[in-house]
Every structure is written in C-alpha cells, then in structure tokens.
Amino acid sequence: MATEDPAGTRTRRRGPDLEHAILRAAADELTESGYPGLTMDRVAQRAGTNKNSIYRRWPNRAALGIEAYRLLATSVEPPDTGDLREDVLELLRRANRHWSSPLGAILRDLLAAVGGAPELLARLREDPRDDGAAQWLTVLGRAVARGEVRPESLHPRVATVAIVLVRNEFVMRGVPVVPDDVLVEILDQVYLPLVRARG
Template identity: 75%
Template sequence: MADDPTKQPGTGQTRRRGVALEEAILRAAADELIESGYAGLTMDRVARRAGTNKNAIYRRWPNRLALGIAAYRQLATTVQPPDTGELRGDVLELLRRANRHWSSPLGMVLRDLMAAAGSASEFTAQLPEQSTDSVAASWLTLLGRAVARGEASPEALHPRVATVAVVLLRNEFVMRGVPTAPDEVLVEIVDEVYLPLVRRRGDPGAHGDS
C-alpha cells in the first residue's frame, strides 16, 4: 500500500499548513482548556493533541497566554443582547448572564487568563468579555432601544454610562473575592443606580435646584 502523502515520515503527524494547521492547534488548545483549565495548558500537550510540533505553535503564538486567549475566543459564543421589551428586564438579564458566566467552568478559564495577563491590556483587550468596544456595544444596544421607547434620556447613550451596571457587578466580584453575586445585588444595581442614572441623564433638575 502506498504511503499516505499527508503524513510526515517517521512522525505519524499529519502534514498541514496555513489555516488548516492553525484551526487544528486552536481546537486542541480549546479542548485542553475545557479539560484542564489554563493551569494545565502546555505547548507540549497542545502539540501532541494537534498532531504537530511546538515550533509550529510558537510561530503563530509567542507564548502560552497568547495561545490560551486565542483558544478561549474559539469557545466564547456571541450571544445577542436580550430584548424583553423594557429596559429593566433587559439590564437584569444581561447582568444575570454575566453572573452565570463568571461562575461557570468557562468563566473560571476567563478569570485565569485575566489573572495571567495582569495589566497587559494588549492581551485582555482580545477577550470578548473584556474588550471595551465589545462590551459597550451590547449595552448601547439595550440603551438605544430604551431611548427609542422613551425609557431613557438620549444623553445616556455614552459607553461609560451604558456599561455602569456591569462595571459595578465586576467590582462586586473583586470586593467579595468570589465570581458570583447574589441576585438581590443585581436588582439593587439596576434599581438604585442604573435606571435612575440613565433616566435623569441630561435633566437640568437632576443635580438639584440652583
């Protein structure tokens, strides 16, 4: 029987190049993240799983963190913003999704990647949940609908205002030292901070009488 031309002689590895090889490496790295977390992710294990060698990985990703972030992006799914028909319901649902995700196994991988990246913003910006533009886009969508319904002030359509609720939720994680918050905290963020802020934004009377 003729030799398989896709096999590298003596290695048992499949000869792939370009996009095909890159996809195989990312699939292998994603599987390793699911099974062992970021702590168990090594270039050796990914290379074995992908049927390639470490040099092929290092040519594409300079270190374990870069590979881990790229693999996590393969696992993270894009979810459409909720549309409950009213701002309060939309904001609560988006916060509850974030709360569930951060305490999930995939959320644990995300937290480990963020801890490994530290203050290296060039890495954290590649994470879907940490990209300023990506996060703001979902919140601006919710707020834009609310403005159209007359539930919020047009002046509230600013990324920093729109994302206040999720920033407060992240602060809860940091302060409590756990990756989840009680639902009553989410309700409080929405009712006591977010809704009053976006409804009164730009209202001359919101800052008191002169």
C-alpha cells in the same frame, strides 16, 4: 503538521487549517484542565504540531488561552423584552451564570494571568458572552428608541458600568456567584439612576 487525506496521502496542514487545529486543541485543553493546566507542549501534542508553530502565531500562553477561550465563548443575542430594566437584569443574570460556570472560571484565571497587559485585556473585554459593549449599547439604544432614556446615555462607559461592577464582585471579592439581590441593587441603585440622569 501532517494529516492523511481520504486517499491515504500525507499532506501538510498550513495557514488557517493549522491555526484552527491549534486553537481547537487549546480550547479542548482549557475545557479539560482549565487555564492552569494549559501548556504549549500539550497543545502542540494534541494538535499534532510543534511548539514553534504555536509561538509563531501566539507569543505566549496567555495570548493563546484568550483566543481559545473566545472560541469556546460563543456569542448570544441581547434580550429584547421591551423594558430597559428587564433587559439589563437579564444581561446581568446571564453574565452571573457565565462567570460562575466552568467557562467563567477560565475567564477569571485569564484575567489574573494577563495582569496589566493592555492588548490582552482588550481582547478579554471583547468577551462575546457577557460584557461586550455592543450588547449593552444595543439594549440601551432600544431604550432610547422607546423613549425610556435620552440619547446622551449612549456612551460605552455608561452602557457597561453595571457589568463592570458585577465583574468586580468576581475578580476583586472572589465570590463564586453574585447573589441576585446584589444584581438588583447594582441595577436599581447605580445603573438606572445613571442612565436616566444623562442629558
């Protein structure tokens, strides 16, 4: 991929520079057209490269879409209110806002596209915005330190069960947004009884 430096000399972008240009182009395409509108041709044109350069790095459109989505989905710090219930409710509300946003629509389309591909699903499960296990384990770990729940509750599947149920509302039920009373029900009827019963 050729670009001009300040002196007007043509240079060829390679390695990380080219990879970043491709990801930035794919992220811009996702923002403008969503995942259904993302094509290798349009990304290549936007990045000023060819499709072969893209396919050498990402084997298919879904893999490229996931990495571009991750570029858009910047990480946020988990809440720290001093109370487990309030922290979890805030995490659920953040996730709800994210999943019902245009960026969340891209995430839902990507989930539908990857189907049963475990390596791609694993990358989506690392979503920095709402359901990475690290955020949930951080919130739960603080609750353990405060004596609200026992250390036995610090298990990734236990920690993330609430967000899995919220995600299910979007993916399986197709709701545009989860009502707040459903979030509270998941929290009070499922999540808190589960983590408090551990140990």
